[in-house]
Amino acid sequence: MISTWGPPQTASWARGDQRPAPPPGPRTGKIGDSLASQGLEGEQLAVQLLEVQDPADFLFGAAGYRLEPGERAVVVHTEVTNKGPIPFVSLPDNYLELITVDGNPIAKAPVSLTSRPPHKIGVQPGETAGGHTVYVLPESTRVVSVRWSPRPEPDERSLTWSLDD
Template sequence: MAVTDPADARLLAALAELGKVAVHELAARVGMDPREAAYRLVALSGSGLPLLVGVESDPQGLRAALAGAFPAAPQTPRPAHGPPLAPYQVPTPGYPAPGAPSGAVPAGPSHPQSGPVPSAGFPPPSAPGYPPPARPGGSGAGVPPQNGPGGARPPGGVPSGPYQVPAPPAGGSGPYQVAGVVSGPYPAPLDPVISTWGPPQTASWARGDQRPAPPAGPRTGKIGDSLAGQGLEGEQLTVQLLEVQDPADYLFGAAGYRLEPGERAVVVHTEVTNKGPIPFVSLPDNYLELLTEDGTPVAKAPVSLTSRPPHKIGVQPGETAGGHTVYVLPESTRVVAVRWSPRPEPDDRSLTWSLED
């Protein structure tokens, strides 16, 4: 597969040099947003390149985060009074119902009674052919319908009918049980940002539309001007265009390179000063481009000159770093400006120096 996108080529070149690296470190090395780098790497991995994009995590930490995001459902409470929940049974004549107190009077010759003796505190069973009423406080689910003392089911099943739904306890602070369904307070809804992106861990997690506003000041200038810029993480930078050597074929040849017929070399010298507290971790000239008269950008060439040292990765707070950037373009191409940007696509943070008088 041929790689034609310059951004993909920079990612793959840096990855080939490092071999194995975290996505955010690779993105910082090439001056790219970590999310964009991850997207490009996954797409390149699926295109057949010998590239594996993986992820590593702390299993215990992830389980703790999931447990906090999805709390366990509340358990069904046991009633505070009465015997344990159990299917309601119709007592047999002559014997007390299960769970009845010892003082219950059984049915016998001296106590004639036409029906079964109910247990203390419970109403007598309904007429034959209908299920007994649900026990107060119980779920009522799973009660086998009975038909008098014999316990036979009526033909055709249990007749349907309206059922009374007990009201929730006063205050509604705790769960209550209605027909076997536990009801109660629901967990608070998840933050849509957290549920979509996960918990924030680094400044690069912040949304792109919430970045700090660009620094005040001019965005254009001439050779020798210093312009205020801003990095991807809000770094406060000052970029100065010191020199443009066009052509610079002799410097290109002195470094051991050879130009093809009809090509010329251009060398641009810039300095970047970090005036803020946040370190700038990208190549200062990663997206330093030449602009032709028709507005077409010319990206830098992947070469460095011995007599003109290139930029190094990173500019610490309070530090000024300089370097030279090399370009190879057709001899007939007219260059009118130099543009610096913190990302591949120019935006309101881009700086431009005109080369025309």
């Protein structure tokens, strides 16, 4: 027998015997595209990649941070729209990653820039929330895409935007 907890029909993502169906629509796009996904509780989300500033060293420096020699900063601007009735209670860019040419993910840096406000936790039904995510990476690293996921490991809800023209 498989054990479950919580009200019926609410914890299917945690049960292990079934996975939620991915939302309809494309899972990949380019800068500017809004892609549909779901949060862990079934939230109906549209995530849009608005801008990638690479390099963004001048923004990083203007905020009072210093890069080490051989490092560069990248700033990614995204918006998340909650199109359903369930509040999205996570940080919208919690698992927003840069993907390198060899497929390695780069997690966000624990900094925010006053000139480019970070995401705030939660997106209520009907709301659109935007924010900027900062990354620090080796200067020579080639970034080919940006990936959004509602959880640490990519799954069928993950969205990817290609940066190559």
